[in-house]
Amino acid sequence: MIPCRSVSLFSLFAGLILSGCFKTTELKFNDQQAAVASGRVPASVVEDYTLVLPITKRHYVASVFSQVFAIQEVSTDGDNLRSEIFFKKEFGGSCDPYGRSEVTVNGATTDEFIQARCGSGITADLLAATNPMRYAWTTKACENNIVTRPARFAAAMNQVLSGWSPGSVQLQHKPNAENIKKAYGLFFQSREPDEDIVNALIQLGTTAANNDEAWRLILISLCVNPEWQSLI
Amino acid sequence: MNRRSFLKKSISGVGGAYLLTSPLQLMLGNILSSVFQRAWALEQGEAGFLDKKFINISLAGGASRWMFDLPLRPNGNDAFQYNAINDPRTSMLITKLTPDPLGPGGFVGEYATVQVGGYYLPVMWGGKIATVGGGSENMSALAQNMLFMRGIKSVDSHSLGRTLQTKPSGGVSLGGGVADRATTVLPALSMGTINGTFKSGKGIVPQEMPVTDPFTAAFLPFSSAMNLRTNAASTSEAIDAALNVMRAKAGGRHKMVPFTYEDRVNARKLMTTQFTNLSGVYTDLRNKYLNLISRSMGDATLRQPGVDDLAVPGSSVGQFRIHNGTTSTFYTGSNLSSITDSQTTVARLAEMMAVTEFMICGGSFSRSFSSTVHAELGSVGSAIFDSLTVDGTVGLNQRLGMITDAHDTGSYIQLIQFTRYFRAIASCMFELVQRLKAVPSGSGTLFDKTVIAINAEFNRNARDAGNGADHGPDGSCYTLCSGMIAQPLVVGDIRKDGGRNGYRGTWGNGSTMVEFTNQQAVIGNAASTVALMLDFPTPTPNNAPFVNLNSTTGKVVSTVGRTKNVG
Numbered sequence: 001m002i003p004c005r006s007v008s009l010f011s012l013f014a015g016l017i018l019s020g021c022f023k024t025t026e027l028k029f030n031d032q033q034a035a036v037a038s039g040r041v042p043a044s045v046v047e048d049y050t051l052v053l054p055i056t057k058r059h060y061v062a063s064v065f066s067q068v069f070a071i072q073e074v075s076t077d078g079d080n081l082r083s084e085i086f087f088k089k090e091f092g093g094s095c096d097p098y099g100r101s102e103v104t105v106n107g108a109t110t111d112e113f114i115q116a117r118c119g120s121g122i123t124a125d126l127l128a129a130t131n132p133m134r135y136a137w138t139t140k141a142c143e144n145n146i147v148t149r150p151a152r153f154a155a156a157m158n159q160v161l162s163g164w165s166p167g168s169v170q171l172q173h174k175p176n177a178e179n180i181k182k183a184y185g186l187f188f189q190s191r192e193p194d195e196d197i198v199n200a201l202i203q204l205g206t207t208a209a210n211n212d213e214a215w216r217l218i219l220i221s222l223c224v225n226p227e228w229q230s231l232i
Numbered sequence: 233m234n235r236r237s238f239l240k241k242s243i244s245g246v247g248g249a250y251l252l253t254s255p256l257q258l259m260l261g262n263i264l265s266s267v268f269q270r271a272w273a274l275e276q277g278e279a280g281f282l283d284k285k286f287i288n289i290s291l292a293g294g295a296s297r298w299m300f301d302l303p304l305r306p307n308g309n310d311a312f313q314y315n316a317i318n319d320p321r322t323s324m325l326i327t328k329l330t331p332d333p334l335g336p337g338g339f340v341g342e343y344a345t346v347q348v349g350g351y352y353l354p355v356m357w358g359g360k361i362a363t364v365g366g367g368s369e370n371m372s373a374l375a376q377n378m379l380f381m382r383g384i385k386s387v388d389s390h391s392l393g394r395t396l397q398t399k400p401s402g403g404v405s406l407g408g409g410v411a412d413r414a415t416t417v418l419p420a421l422s423m424g425t426i427n428g429t430f431k432s433g434k435g436i437v438p439q440e441m442p443v444t445d446p447f448t449a450a451f452l453p454f455s456s457a458m459n460l461r462t463n464a465a466s467t468s469e470a471i472d473a474a475l476n477v478m479r480a481k482a483g484g485r486h487k488m489v490p491f492t493y494e495d496r497v498n499a500r501k502l503m504t505t506q507f508t509n510l511s512g513v514y515t516d517l518r519n520k521y522l523n524l525i526s527r528s529m530g531d532a533t534l535r536q537p538g539v540d541d542l543a544v545p546g547s548s549v550g551q552f553r554i555h556n557g558t559t560s561t562f563y564t565g566s567n568l569s570s571i572t573d574s575q576t577t578v579a580r581l582a583e584m585m586a587v588t589e590f591m592i593c594g595g596s597f598s599r600s601f602s603s604t605v606h607a608e609l610g611s612v613g614s615a616i617f618d619s620l621t622v623d624g625t626v627g628l629n630q631r632l633g634m635i636t637d638a639h640d641t642g643s644y645i646q647l648i649q650f651t652r653y654f655r656a657i658a659s660c661m662f663e664l665v666q667r668l669k670a671v672p673s674g675s676g677t678l679f680d681k682t683v684i685a686i687n688a689e690f691n692r693n694a695r696d697a698g699n700g701a702d703h704g705p706d707g708s709c710y711t712l713c714s715g716m717i718a719q720p721l722v723v724g725d726i727r728k729d730g731g732r733n734g735y736r737g738t739w740g741n742g743s744t745m746v747e748f749t750n751q752q753a754v755i756g757n758a759a760s761t762v763a764l765m766l767d768f769p770t771p772t773p774n775n776a777p778f779v780n781l782n783s784t785t786g787k788v789v790s791t792v793g794r795t796k797n798v799g
Contacts, residue, residue: 053435053488090437090453129437130492132417136453136499200477207470217467221474226492232485 054231057093057128061138061229062086068186068223069145070155084141091137092128135226142223146216156219159186168211175205175214183218187228280416280600281673284681284766286407287588287664288398289657290608291688292424293636294390296646296701297740298343299327299354300654301380301711302691304738305345306722308352310797312343313728315694315737322551324643324694324701325737327354328538336698337547337568341643344538348372349720353380356651359536362527362659364520368534371655374662375720377679379712379788381761381778382795383724383742384753386690386708390637393689393705395428398606400759403771406685407604408432410766414603417498418450421591423584424608434491438606443583447510447590454502468500505597513595517586521660525582528656530574540648544568548621550699555640556632564626565619568644572615572652575631579610585660593667593678600671600678611635612653636688643698657686661713669715680715680786683765687711687758693735706731707740710758716765718787723778724753728799743798747791748776 062085065071071081085091145152150166157164160182161173173179180201184193193201204221205214222228276282298304304325305312314323321334326341334340346358357375360368386393399405404412408431411419420430420438423446430438442449475493482489527534535541546552546564554561563571584607589595591602612634620627634641634649641649661684668679691708692701707726724742731741742752756775763770764777765788779788 053486053492055435055492088453129432129435130495131419131437131439132495132499132502133439133453134499135492135496136503139496139499139503140453194481197474197478197481200474204470204474207467217471218474221471221478224471224496225475225478226496227478227482227485227489230486230489230492232489 058091069152090133286410286604295636296692302709311728322698381710383726384708386705397687409768410604521582521585524659525656526574529572529576551642551644553642577613640700684713
């Protein structure tokens with residue numbers, strides 16, 4: 001048990017440390033104000049830079065794709081996911097052999113992406129950040145899985161709708177608030193969509209000629225959405 | 233007539249009708265004019281031509297600058313001292329040679345200037361630069377849009393010094409500030425090493441451009457050969473509508489997330505653009521700039537009297553020493569002026585210029601693809617020596633790379649090597665400026681929106697013996713070229729003396745300045761200048777810019793008084 005006096009001292013130190021932190025922030029602001037007040041720097045040229053957005057690395061992006069479309073193992077699959085996501089340095093991510101992840105394939109535990117970890121000229125830790133290249137490759141991967149590969153599309157749909165099969169006209173297989181939330185959760189794991197987003201996706205589905213096409217449009221919209229690649 | 237030409241002619245046509253119309257027609261004309269102008273501006277804005285542009289040319293290695301963009305006697309009569317005290321025969325601080333039987337090799341160096349505008353610039357500005365089509369232009373034409381900042385304190389480190397030029401604080405870099413505000417699809421590009429030199433507030437990373445087929449590499453992920461349902465315009469619009477709703481909600485989660493949607497939109501724009509023959513486009517542009525470099529190095533008609541045209545016989549004294557990275561060698565051939573020829577290159581110069589011209593000006597696509605390019609140039613490659621003495625052994629007709637980190641390169645070789653190196657850079661810059669001037673932007677041209685910066689990790693201070701120049705972080709210079717600069721302008725004060733570590737002479741060592749609270753100028757002052765011109769908040773708010781912008785003309789005016797040499 002911590003004596004009362006120690007608690008008080010601890011509180012005092014914590015308070016000092018915290019006030020020090022705030023003082024630093026305030027000081028920075030005052031420095032900028034002083035710079036403007038001195039007349040040496042025009043007010044228009046002072047701005048605070050505190051923008052940081054954590055972006056996921058290629059391992060995470062590839063993992064989401066492999067889960068949504070039931071791609072067994074990227075390293076042996078050799079398909080578009082490797083060339084469009086995992087080998088692309090635009091997605092960042094290290095080649096550290098200690099940064100391993102394991103998956104279970106056919107009941108056996110194996111290294112995930114072991115063959116592909118550091119291929120295609122990726123030789124160093126890469127900063128994961130945002131740029132158009134990243135989303136161009138993402139769009140390609142989305143289209144290649146959802147539009148041109150029926151089995152991949154079916155794998156995703158089976159996670160959204162029970163009993164779904166291609167060409168289904170069943171009423172419960174039409175896009176609605178409930179099943180759109182499931183589709184949303186494929187990419188935005190453990191997140192619920194806002195009501196406006198659900199309605200926008202339902203509306204998108206109404207522009208399609210049939211259920212299959214409606215779901216392709218909805219899945220494409222979710223897949224190419226850059227937001228799920230941000231760690232927020 | 234394409235849409236752009238139509239809009240442009242429509243504006244001038246409607247404007248010209250003012251002289252002949254009634255008040256009613258005048259009013260209608262006014263409305264029509266504003267409609268066309270709005271459409272024209274909108275088109276330019278969508279094409280990225282209204283963005284500010286920043287092109288950074290980093291002279292890796294830190295070449296000596298006093299023969300090019302570091303004026304040491306800008307007023308013509310400034311206090312000045314050769315580093316071999318008042319003896320130009322063995323001084324490094326020379327811009328010209330004249331025959332003198334008492335000088336090394338029968339020549340003597342001289343710090344010579346030429347008047348350009350209201351300043352006296354190093355004499356090479358009185359020479360010629362190569363232009364496209366085999367012609368030439370007075371180099372002074374380029375100076376009309378240049379701002380020379382001198383006396384700047386940097387750091388004694390190649391890597392950190394280079395980084396600080398564009399990223400002088402922990403905040404956003406100069407290129408990052410431009411990229412954050414860019415509407416172009418690839419906001420930032422890089423060539424060469426860029427470690428630590430770029431930081432964006434939005435998390436943008438520059439697209440790395442390889443020297444081999446960079447356009448194909450850059451646009452590869454945007455190629456969309458498949459005829460997908462999702463590429464249909466109506467479908468794409470429906471998807472965009474849904475994504476816009478999601479984007480509107482995203483800002484509530486994190487203020488940065490909406491920026492990632494911008495990148496997706498930009499990616500989509502490029503995926504719907506048809507690119508053909510990108511390799512050929514790059515090859516043609518690169519060859520254009522390679523030709524300018526080749527002529528700068530090898531065309532005898534561009535050589536300047538007294539600067540690099542004299543047949544200077546070699547010698548085994550300091551002025552003729554060359555440092556090629558591992559050994560020190562003496563040039564002992566018959567004519568020092570022949571050390572470069574049409575095969576001599578400047579690493580990455582042609583490639584970065586080709587990339588910049590296409591990505592900024594857009595070629596036939598009428599679209600600016602990028603807003604900032606950071607390029608790191610390499611050394612002079614494939615210089616030729618008809619005779620070298622290496623460790624007592626004479627070698628004939630050797631080709632060498634001549635590094636710009638010229639610790640052990642003597643004054644005569646530096647003069648000729650760097651004069652041609654900078655002539656090549658100036659020739660390429662002049663051509664790039666012409667291309668920027670050819671692109672309309674608002675009421676002016678893209679050149680009015682652009683800042684081209686030339687910087688290096690430091691300048692060099694001069695060895696007394698004339699046998700090389702070491703790191704000179706106390707006297708760096710930083711040069712800008714822009715349509716926002718209406719006449720040659722030199723700012724920043726330097727000292728007559730050489731400063732620390734026993735270096736002597738007026739090599740550019742910075743002086744304290746009253747305008748900077750009696751401190752020496754630092755890179756932050758140069759960075760604030762660039763930020764001011766490019767219209768974004770400076771990453772170094774405690775360092776004032778060297779200039780301000782005239783509120784009427786938009787052109788730079790000095791805020792630090794007439795440049796001077798102190799002491």
